[in-house]
Amino acid sequence: MLERKYGDRLEWKRVVKRKYAQSYLDTKDFRGYITLIHTIKVTEPLSVRYGENDICIVNDGYMWLQQFPLEKKHSVTTMFDANGNIVQWYIDICLENGLDRNIPWMDDLFLDIVLLPSEEVFLKDDDELEVAVVKGIIDKSLYNLAWDEANNLIKLIHNRNFELLNLSIEHKEILVNQLK
Template sequence: MVIRKYGERPGWSRILKRRYTFVEINSEQFTGGASLLHLVETAKPLWVSYDAKKICIVDHGYMWLQHFPLDENFTVTTMFDQNGKVVQWYIDICYKHGLDDQGPWWDDLFLDIIVLPSGDYFLVDEEELEEALHSGLINQEKYELAKNVAQKIMDELEENNMNLLRLSVYHKNELTALLK
């Protein structure tokens, strides 16, 4: 059983005031859904560390743009600071994603890839994927899917061929006007 997550991050108490929108995009560069979550006011900042780098990913005025590419087993969340600068891309490997009356969702397969603006990237939560397999939360097929999708994405990152990352600023600017 995979865990279903939603783009608007309902119930996340760290977000005190939010604005949100979701659109379907069908263009030459991207087909799928895109949501923008504006963290207007937060309870406190959230800092993460990768190697020696410490990065703030949640604070007042931050925006999270999430892409749900059609027929792919991942989503990409671009995290922007209050000045519109990308602080990181967070790639969630998923079994599938879709849309229901609560908005866009993805069925998380535990494995994630974090990409920094420097081009450095990190495969994370491998132990969660292993634990999910051994505890029966996921089967061998979903385990292998997660590993294969992650490897494909890392290959694209190595070749500087992950075009979706280049669209984030453009799509954030487009969706900002639609925030509610």
């Protein structure tokens, strides 16, 4: 069974005070849901290591924009620091995106891509994908779907043609005014 991840991230215990907004967009460039979490106060910052660098992805005042494009096999989370600078794009490969109890969600297919502003690309959790297919959590068709989607997105990123990334700031601005 795939893990369903919701855009409001209510299970996120690290964030003790937050603001949240979401919207549905149907434009020429994007059709789907967008969510924004503003982490007013966290119990402690969270940093991750990519290569030689430690990058803070959550702290007081950070914002996480998540884009759930309908009829696509991915979801993108753009992480902004307290000054509004993009820290990273985190791309989840998923079976589908949808809406449940008015909250956007995605069914995670384990494989992830991280893109840093420096244009470095990191593939993550391919080991989890391997375990999932070996244990029968997913079948070979979903395994292949995940790899096909990841390889296609990496190619788009390298060619600077993954247009959803270019909408991150615009989508964040749409939701900033709705934060509650």
